[in-house]
Amino acid sequence: MYKIIGADQKEYGPVNADQMRQWIREGRAGPQTLVQAEGATDWQPLAGFPEFAGDLAAKAGLPNLGAASAAPSELPADILSRDYQLDIGGCIVSGWNLLKDNFGVVFGGCAIFMLIQMGMGVLGNIPLVGLLVTVASLIITGPLTGGVYYLLLKVIRRQATEVGEVFAGFRFAFGQLLAGYLVPTLITGLSTIPGIALMAFSIFTMAQANAADALNLVLAGIGFILLIVPATYLGVSWMFTLPLVMDKGLDFWTAMGVSRKMVGKHFWLVLGLIVVCALINMAGVLACCVGLFFSIPLVFSAFMYAYESIFSASSSQTP
Numbered sequence: 257m258y259k260i261i262g263a264d265q266k267e268y269g270p271v272n273a274d275q276m277r278q279w280i281r282e283g284r285a286g287p288q289t290l291v292q293a294e295g296a297t298d299w300q301p302l303a304g305f306p307e308f309a310g311d312l313a314a315k316a317g318l319p320n321l322g323a324a325s326a327a328p329s330e331l332p333a334d335i336l337s338r339d340y341q342l343d344i345g346g347c348i349v350s351g352w353n354l355l356k357d358n359f360g361v362v363f364g365g366c367a368i369f370m371l372i373q374m375g376m377g378v379l380g381n382i383p384l385v386g387l388l389v390t391v392a393s394l395i396i397t398g399p400l401t402g403g404v405y406y407l408l409l410k411v412i413r414r415q416a417t418e419v420g421e422v423f424a425g426f427r428f429a430f431g432q433l434l435a436g437y438l439v440p441t442l443i444t445g446l447s448t449i450p451g452i453a454l455m456a457f458s459i460f461t462m463a464q465a466n467a468a469d470a471l472n473l474v475l476a477g478i479g480f481i482l483l484i485v486p487a488t489y490l491g492v493s494w495m496f497t498l499p500l501v502m503d504k505g506l507d508f509w510t511a512m513g514v515s516r517k518m519v520g521k522h523f524w525l526v527l528g529l530i531v532v533c534a535l536i537n538m539a540g541v542l543a544c545c546v547g548l549f550f551s552i553p554l555v556f557s558a559f560m561y562a563y564e565s566i567f568s569a570s571s572s573q574t575p
Contacts, residue, residue: 257294260285260302261415270294273307280311286505287312287428288406290415298416303428336517340566342525344532347565351557355550358411364419365407366553369400398437399425402502408560409503425502432501436508440494444487451483492527493519499563518566529562 258276259269262284271279279285280302287303302308355362376396379389402425410417425433458475462468493516500511519526533555540551 259292261290261299276302276308277311280308288503288505301428335514335567339521340518342522342529342562342565344525344529347529347558347561348532348536348554350561351554351559354408354411354557354561355553361417361419362408362411362553362557363549365404365422366556367549368419368422369404370549370552372400373397394438395434396426398433398435398498399430401425401437402429402433402498404556405499405560405563406502408557409499409563412557412560412564429501429505432506432508432511433498436497436501436511439508440490440497440512444490444494447486447490448483451479451481451486454479454482488527489523492523492530495519495526495530495559496563496566499560500567503563504567526562529558533558 257270257272259267259271260276260279262268276285276291285291285302287301289302290299291302291305292299293305303312373393376389376393380386380393382389400422403422406424406428407417407419407421410421455476456479458472458479462472494512496515496519497508497511500506500514501508504511506514536555537548537551540547540549
């Protein structure tokens with residue numbers, strides 16, 4: 257027998273394995289649905305139960321790239337048609353309170369993330385070895401970031417968690433988180449090529465002439481706009497891809513689409529949140545960089561409160 261925590265954060269069950277399989281087929285339960293087996297005291301994601309691995313794979317209709325599956329029904333049914341409110345100040349304050357009230361797990365998880373990223377950055381500068389480290393960094397950043405989001409969401413939802421959950425992305429959704437990081441990064445990078453080319457052309461022309469002229473200055477300005485605008489739009493639009501993969505069990509492509517559509521409803525508010533968080537991290541850098549160990553957990557937490565405001569489930573009587 258099993259109990260589950262539904263998308264509305266209510267407890268359902270106990271039910272037998274057959275009923276659980278029925279919920280999986282209907283999309284009411286997915287890889288990240290929290291489940292408690294009879295006789296157990298802890299809750300763990302459904303993906304951690306081998307007896308349901310085949311049912312989850314069948315629902316996904318995909319090779320087993322990770323534990324995530326295409327299960328958009330885990331989102332509120334009206335998610336794409338409804339509106340939401342985003343309080344930038346409220347997200348920052350809530351993020352600070354989360355860090356303050358759960359300092360050990362929030363600080364610890366984010367510190368592990370930062371130390372790994374910093375270590376990879378240092379090793380990446382070593383000749384020969386650096387190339388391998390850079391490739392490794394590209395591989396682990398998505399799953400590691402997804403794990404940080406997963407940990408923070410569990411703390412926000414007052415679910416039992418521990419610092420080690422920062423590595424949950426490697427267990428539950430490695431392939432989808434990897435793609436959810438690499439594909440948006442690649443597309444965003446490609447979008448900057450026209451702007452970079454135009455800027456490079458105008459700067460090279462002025463260097464050759466050893467003089468600046470109005471036409472090339474205008475072209476350089478247009479190139480800068482073509483560089484910044486697409487990258488900013490895509491980066492902001494896809495910022496919730498990884499938490500959607502990790503939390504809702506969406507495949508990366510579906511998560512990218514859902515994130516873009518929901519962010520697009522209040523794009524400037526979401527951008528405003530990012531700008532405020534960037535300023536907070538800048539303050540962390542100015543504090544001898546040590547401040548980043550406090551500003552980054554705050555920023556990540558604020559992002560997850562924004563995620564909850566945008567994607568939280570509506571009240572329902574079914575899981």
